[in-house]
Amino acid sequence: MMEYDNETIRSLPIYKAAMNDDWDTAEHIFDVHPDKLDARLTYWWETPLHIAIGTNSSHQFVNKLIDRIVDTDVQKLRTKSWLGNTALHYAAKVGNTTDARLLVSKDPGITQITNADGHTALKLAAWYGRADTLWYLLEVTKNEAGENGTSPYTGVSGADLLTLTLTAGFCDVALYLVEKYPNMVTRRDRNGQTALQVLASKPQVFPSGSQLPHFQHLIYSWIPINLEDTSEDPVKKDGYTLRSFISKLILLFSPCTKDIYNLKLKHIQTLKLVERMCSIVLEKECHSLAWDVLGTAVSTAVKNGIYELIKVCVEAYPDIVWYDDEGYYLFIAAIRYRQEKVFKLVYEMTGHKVFAATANPTGDNPLHIAGRLSPLPRLKTVSGAALQMQRELQWFKEVEKLVEPIYRDALNKDRKTPRMVFTEEHKDLLDEGEAWMKDTSSSSTVVGTLVVTMAFAAAFTVPGGNNSNGLPLFLSDGVFLVFMVSDAIALFASTTSVLMFLAILTSRYAEEDFFYALPKRMMIALVSLFLSLAATMIAFSATLSLVLRDEISWIAAPVALLASFPVTLFAMLQFPLLVELVYSTYGPSIFR
Structure with missing residues (x-):
């Protein structure tokens, strides 16, 4: 072992030359020691070719080295590292398409070689998310048995390739694979998952999993993408042409929308992929296969809230609504995981929810399940314990409308009604919501009280003072009227806020x-x-203008500008909370 370690030290000049694309230095060494062409330079048995290709930059070095190896023995291109990786495996890992092309041109059969784990370079390109290299290797990797006796496109290897492609988010590549090798869809990968099940765990490749700001969403809706030919209907075709023209203008003047275009393209490809996968499964005309593949996918999709995939699967095979996942049917699972979009989808799609909303083996009926605390990831989608408690109540009341009347007071195996379950499960959340409300109200009451005090005092100490009759000196001035009105608004609004905060505290x-x-x-x-803070700032600005305008005529504009700063800051800090409160309480129901 010591001798081997010493050899790695003596090989450092070649290692550094390979790293730095320094062929001249390496060439002199190879002239003297031709055995170093495929020598093991590192502890992991990496050769100069492994090292150079792994840099993805030493292209000249690779080109010269390959030529020299081919002149000696082309089989040396297949020299493996300790883990059984060839230089092509390294090219696939780092996305070195340039050198991958060179290797395959010299030794086409190298694409079929697997490493110690049974992975081809093609599979590693998908594993490491190297799109360009993956597309190239798909062209040159044949559908025939390699060293391990299996094809990269069949069995577990084929399923692996498809699921790894989906994990990397390459829906266009997955579409290509599914069309060319449809049997991949029904096979399970090394983790025991089907491609549709893996897709059901990736909400980010579906429209429902991509949260865009309002402006970007507007652009998203206007960008037309059609994977098929445009409709022959003249009206539809003209409409599509108009939207296409507008989208091109948007892309021309706002290149950043290219990302939105690519996002929408991926979404459309994903939906088409789901449809094609479902059709392939049903073409097998095997209920147990469809039940297994579609059922596991739907079950996974419910947990992740991917209602688009569920919709396609249910429309393709309606019986799948009865798939049993740990004793929970689709409709009840939507309640269990608090996925309102899935809940709404099933509610709108089928009347079978009446039959699905029955008790399960655990003894809980749907209202008991709605009474339990939401999974933490779903609970955290709403900010603040008070709004989280409100969302939990909304769920409970919505489900209460749907279940049979007998279930509303039914007992589970623990002899508890749904309301008892709700109270017990949400005790801590109730305490947190109470603490949040009280803390917010206490802090805000102090501010409101200060404004009340200032506004009340300002009404009797008007700017400029009073004349001998007790009337304000600036009574006939328009700016004084602004002062009085804003001061009155500040007093009334701050008093209202203090009273409301006290109502919350009590x-x-x-x-x-x-x-x-x-x-x-x-x-x-x-x-x-x-309103009280804004009115107070206006009153203060009006006062300064009245007092100083004779001496400093330009004072009004900068004072108004500075006065707007604290008001704007308050709005920026509190407006998101206010919007969420209004939307959650008075906005459209989450279930619509």
Whole structure:
């Protein structure tokens, strides 16, 4: 072993030359020691070709080295590292398409060689997400048995290739594979998963998993993408042409929308891929196969909220709504995982939800399940414990409308009704919501009280003072009117905010209060506090203008500008919370 370690030290000049694309230095060494062409330079048995290709930059070195190896013995191109990787495996890992082409041109059979784990270079390109190299290797890797006796496109190897491609997000490559090798769809990979099941765990490749800002969403909706030929209907075709023209203008003047275009293209490819996979499964005319492949995919999709995949699967094979995942049918699973889009989809698609909303082997009926605390990832999609409690109540009340009346007070195996389960499961969340409400109200009450005090005092200490009759000196001035009106608004609004915050502090904090009463009071209080601060700043600006305008005529503009800063800052900090409160309480239902 010591001798081997010493040899790695003596081989450092070749190693560094391969790393730095320095062929001249290496050539002199190879002239003296031709055995070094495929010598093991590292602890992992990597040769000069492995090292140079792995840099993805020493292309000249690779070109010269390959020519020299081919002149000696072309089989040396297949020299493997300790883990059985050839130089082509290294090219696939780093995305070195340039040198991969050179290797394959000299030794076409190298594409079929597997490493110690049974992986071809093609599979590694998918594993490491190297799109360009993957497309190239798909062209040159043949559908025939390699060293391990299997084809890269069949059995577990083929399923692996497809699922790795999907994991990397290459839906266009997956579409190509599915069309050319449809049997991949029904096979399981090394982890025991089908391609459709893997796709069901990737919400980011579906429209529902991509949250775009409003402006970007508008661009997204206007960009037309059609994988098929455009419709022959003249009206549709003209409409498509108009949208295509507008989208081209958008892309021309806003190149950054290219990312949005690619995102929409991926979404369309994904939906087409799901449709094709479902059709391939059903073409087998085997219920057990369809039940297994579509059922596991739907079960996974429910957990991730991918309603698009569920919709395609259910439309292709409606019986799949009865797939049993740990005792939960599709409709009940949507409640269990708090996936409102899936819940809404099943509700709208079929009346079978009436039969699906029955008790399961655990003894819980759907209302018991709705009464349990949401999974933490779903709970955290709503900010603040108070709004989380509100969302939990919304779920409970929605499910309560759907279940049979007998289930509303039914007992589970623990002899508890749904409401008892809800109260027990949400005890900690209720306490957190109460603490959040009280902390917010206490802090805001202090601010509101200060504004009340200032606004009240300002009404009796008007700018400029009073005359001998007790009337304000600036009474006939328009700016003084602005001062008085804004001061009155500040007083009334701040008083309202203080009263509403006090109402929150003295609330009983029952579960039902979080559904409507407490959010409503918080909204009124926050809006009132904002108005009082804005009015106070206006009153202050008007006062300075009245007092200083004779001496400093330009004071009004900068004072107004500076006064707007704290108001804007307050709006930026509190507006998102206010919007969420309004939308959650008065906006369209999450179930629509």
